[in-house]
Amino acid sequence: MKRFVLKTYGKIVAWILTALGLYTSCDIIEPRVEYGTPTADFVIKGNVNDADNLQPIENMAVIRKSSWDPYGNDTARTDANGNYELNFSETAFGPEDMVVYTSDIDNGVYQSDTIRIKAHDLKQIGKRRKNWYNGKFEAKADFKLVRHPGPIPMYGIVPAEYKEIEEEE
Amino acid sequence: MNLKKKLILSLFQQHKATQSKLHTLSYLFWECTLRCNFNCVHCGSDCTRQSAVPDMPKEDFLKILADIRPQVDPHKTMIVLTGGEPLVRRDLEECGKAMYDMGYPWGFVTNGWGLDEKRLHSLLDAGLRSVTVSLDGYTEESHDWFRGKKGSWLRAVNAISGIVSTPGLVYDVVTCVNKNNIADLPRLRDLLLSLEVTNWRLFTVFPKGRAKDNPLLRLSTGEFRQMLDFIRDTRREGKINASYGCEGYLSDYEMEVRDTPFFCQAGINIASVLANGDISACPSLRGDYIQGNIYRDDFWTVWNTRYQIMRDRSWTKTGKCATCKSYKYCQGNGLHLRDEKTGELLHCHLEMMGINPCTQKKLANSTSLTNKTAILQTAK
Numbered sequence: 001m002k003r004f005v006l007k008t009y010g011k012i013v014a015w016i017l018t019a020l021g022l023y024t025s026c027d028i029i030e031p032r033v034e035y036g037t038p039t040a041d042f043v044i045k046g047n048v049n050d051a052d053n054l055q056p057i058e059n060m061a062v063i064r065k066s067s068w069d070p071y072g073n074d075t076a077r078t079d080a081n082g083n084y085e086l087n088f089s090e091t092a093f094g095p096e097d098m099v100v101y102t103s104d105i106d107n108g109v110y111q112s113d114t115i116r117i118k119a120h121d122l123k124q125i126g127k128r129r130k131n132w133y134n135g136k137f138e139a140k141a142d143f144k145l146v147r148h149p150g151p152i153p154m155y156g157i158v159p160a161e162y163k164e165i166e167e168e169e
Numbered sequence: 170m171n172l173k174k175k176l177i178l179s180l181f182q183q184h185k186a187t188q189s190k191l192h193t194l195s196y197l198f199w200e201c202t203l204r205c206n207f208n209c210v211h212c213g214s215d216c217t218r219q220s221a222v223p224d225m226p227k228e229d230f231l232k233i234l235a236d237i238r239p240q241v242d243p244h245k246t247m248i249v250l251t252g253g254e255p256l257v258r259r260d261l262e263e264c265g266k267a268m269y270d271m272g273y274p275w276g277f278v279t280n281g282w283g284l285d286e287k288r289l290h291s292l293l294d295a296g297l298r299s300v301t302v303s304l305d306g307y308t309e310e311s312h313d314w315f316r317g318k319k320g321s322w323l324r325a326v327n328a329i330s331g332i333v334s335t336p337g338l339v340y341d342v343v344t345c346v347n348k349n350n351i352a353d354l355p356r357l358r359d360l361l362l363s364l365e366v367t368n369w370r371l372f373t374v375f376p377k378g379r380a381k382d383n384p385l386l387r388l389s390t391g392e393f394r395q396m397l398d399f400i401r402d403t404r405r406e407g408k409i410n411a412s413y414g415c416e417g418y419l420s421d422y423e424m425e426v427r428d429t430p431f432f433c434q435a436g437i438n439i440a441s442v443l444a445n446g447d448i449s450a451c452p453s454l455r456g457d458y459i460q461g462n463i464y465r466d467d468f469w470t471v472w473n474t475r476y477q478i479m480r481d482r483s484w485t486k487t488g489k490c491a492t493c494k495s496y497k498y499c500q501g502n503g504l505h506l507r508d509e510k511t512g513e514l515l516h517c518h519l520e521m522m523g524i525n526p527c528t529q530k531k532l533a534n535s536t537s538l539t540n541k542t543a544i545l546q547t548a549k
Contacts, residue, residue, distance in 0.1 A: 108184065111428075153415050153439060153451050156196065157276040158368065160298035160339035162244040165269070 040092040041126060041136040044100055044117070047082040050110075051144040052161070056082025059106065062143070064088060065099040065114075094134050095122035102143050110145040117141055170421055178423060178498045181430045185500075189437050189480045194241055194472060196434070198441035198452050199230050201264065202253040207280050208317030222444045227264045230442060233468045234271055240469055243272035247299070250275065251452055253444070256283035262295040269296025276300055276339070281328030282321060289331050299339040301370075302329050307353035307360055314349065326364070333365050341368035343414075346396050347386045354399050362408055371400060372414030375453075375506055375516050390523040390532075397522070400426040416506065417518030418499030420529075433503045436460075436479025440472055448472075450479055456509035479504060488513050493526035495519060 048060045062084045064074045076084045086100065101114040117139045126136025202224045234248070248268050255261055255277040268275045276299030284302070304325045306312030312322035332340045342361060344350070350357070354371075361369055373393065374386045388396065396413075401422065403411040413419070413426040415433070423430050435450035443449055448461040448471050458478065461471040478484070485501025493499065499519075501507065506516040519526045 153196065153198075153434070156198070156415075156439075156451075157247075157249050157278055157299045157301040158339045158341050159196070159247045160274050160276060162269075162272060162274040162298070163337070165294065165296055 039089055040094060040134040041087070041089050042098065042122070043125070043136070043138045044086040044098060044141055045138070046084060046100075046141040046143065048078045048084065048102055048143040048145060049082055051146045054144075056080070057110065057145060058082065060084075060102055060110070060143075060145075061105050062086065062100060062102050065101060066090075092134060094128075095119040095124070095137050098122070098139065100141050102145060104145075110147055113143050113145055115141040115143065174421075174423065178430055181432070182497060185432055185437075188432075188434075192437050192472075192476070192480060194237070194246060194438065194440055196247050196249065196439040197234075198249045198251055198439070199225075200252060200441065200444045200452050201225065201227075201230070201250045201255050201261075202258050203444045204257045205252060205254045205280075206257060206282055206318070207254065207321065209280075209315065224258060225442075225444055225446065227260055227267070229446070229463065231264070231267050231271075233442065233463060234268060234273060236467075237469050237472075238271055244274065246273055248273045248275040250277035252278075254280055254282070256288070262291050265292060265295035265297060274298040278343075279303070279328070280316060280321065281325035282318070284324075284328035284331065286331055289328075289335065293335065293338070297338070300332050301341050301343055302332065303345070304329060304342050304357070304361075305345050305347075306350045307357040311349045311353065315345070315347065326360075329361075329364055329366060333367075341370050342366050343370045343372065346371050346373050346388065348388065348392065349385060351388065351392050351396060354396070358403060358409060358411070367410055369409050369411045370414055371396065371411065372416070373521075375416065375503075388521070390521060393521045394523070397422045397426050416503040417516075417521075418495060418502060419518055420495060420522065420524060422522075423498075431499065433500075435504050436476040440468075442468070450476070451505060453505040458504065458509060484512060485514075489517060489520075489526050490514055493519070494529050495526065 042064075044064060046062075048057045048062065049055060050057055056078070058078055058080050060078045060082075062076050062078065064086045066073050074086055074088045076086045078084045090096070096119050098117040099114060100117070101112055102110070103112045104110040122137040122139045124135055125138045128135040203222050204224065234243075237246075250261070250264070256279055258264070261277075265275055274296070276297060278301045281302045281304075284300075289297075302325055303316075304312065304322075305315040306322060309322040312325065313319050316322075329342055332338060344354075344357065346354070358369070373388055373396070397419065400411050400413055403409060404426065411426075412428065413422075415427075415431075418431040419426065435454055439450050441449045441452050441454075442463055443452060443455070443459075446463040446465075447455070447459045448463060448466065448468060449455060449459050460475040461468075482500045485504075485507065486496060490496055490499075490501055502514060502517060507514050517526060519529075520532070523532045524530065525532050
């Protein structure tokens with residue numbers, strides 16, 4: 001929370017400085033000569049697999065958590081091969097840290113997982129323009145999900161999967 | 170409690186309500202024997218070496234599994250053999266193999282006495298998928314006292330070593346925390362770490378069976394909190410996945426000492442067939458909680474048409490639960506903690522933590538409860 005507040009405060013200060021026509025030391029902020037909103041496009045791709053058997057998980061929700069959460073969150077679903085692609089635009093001066101997470105909101109079989117993509121891991125795939133558009137950025141985030149253990153009864157055991165017994169030769 | 174936790178707990182109630190309506194059978198206990206080679210001081214089953222109830226013939230239980238097979242996904246229905254001590258059954262491997270041939274994964278709960286390398290391998294050949302072993306003390310003295318059998322600590326440790334070194338076998342170690350072993354929990358954790366154990370479940374006794382009248386078993390408020398703090402800190406360390414057992418709503422400790430919020434799944438996802446054929450939920454639910462008997466009723470019909478007492482918990486809002494501010498999250502605590510006849514709550518975890526359920530404030534006498542423990546320990 002403290003980090004979020006600080007980052008937001010930093011952005012506001014940068015905005016004010018830029019609006020005032022001042023150059024800041026941050027390399028993603030350039031002097032602006034017009035009034036507008038800096039934006040960038042982002043693509044986050046990846047796949048979602050079962051950590052145990054590495055099989056793809058279909059129809060899993062992958063959510064990009066906006067810095068203005070819950071506003072601006074974006075959700076994609078995995079296809080039959082477990083692949084997903086999130087496309088969204090953001091008010092941004094350039095690459096920023098991104099947070100994506102998966103949540104088994106339909107069945108509750110898998111535990112949620114979160115991946116934080118660092119700004120320097122985003123690859124620029126679209127050029128910046130002279131106006132307020134800062135370009136297009138891409139990153140990859142693969143999830144390996146662990147099944148939810150669920151409460152184990154007091155006298156119970158940890159649930160296990162059925163597996164074929166290998167016959168000895 | 171912070172807002173985020175409250176939000177999660179509130180949403181989790183929706184999940185519980187949905188699960189109650191769905192009541193998917195995912196966990197079936199079979200009390201395969203009441204015989205036991207131990208004499209544990211806390212035992213809830215009151216089992217003996219020569220039980221008055223003979224072992225159920227395996228065919229009777231296997232028939233139920235065959236009958237329900239078209240109704241359930243056997244691969245997702247865990248069969249749990251409990252007792253007594255399941256290993257005293259000589260036909261355990263035959264039972265396991267038959268269950269596995271039908272597609273059910275199975276496991277059992279054991280004291281570890283009879284689980285040497287040879288037996289473990291023969292059980293693995295019969296499709297064993299999961300084991301839980303009890304270890305109740307860092308020292309031989311405290312474990313052997315608790316289990317009522319000399320040499321049991323060493324056997325349990327050996328069994329745990331064998332299990333840990335078996336690839337693909339799911340397991341955990343369980344510890345019943347009592348006045349005798351609570352001070353040793355950090356050392357017990359280190360022992361388990363040295364054995365490379367990754368899953369450790371701790372639980373406390375509830376006032377039933379032999380534990381009912383034994384003052385050495387029930388923790389004081391201070392000790393109970395001490396145990397919860399220990400589990401929480403151990404989880405944060407991340408070296409071993411420690412957790413508190415499934416019973417009891419734990420207020421601020423929710424999701425700090427367990428992976429998921431409190432959810433008594435008895436009769437919702439869990440059923441049991443007891444040694445005499447009675448159909449229940451968790452094996453600790455007996456008496457008035459019995460829903461039928463396999464020698465009289467069709468198991469699947471019972472599962473689908475009865476169990477209302479467990480799927481609609483509104484009747485539990487009586488006594489101290491009636492005015493409890495946490496009722497919406499707790500819903501009457503674990504059913505095994507309620508009197509079978511009157512339905513009154515015998516054991517409230519909020520009270521165990523020194524919290525007044527009505528006001529959610531600290532009980533005035535919670536400190537004196539701690540002192541009482543200190544006196545007991547001095548007297549020993």
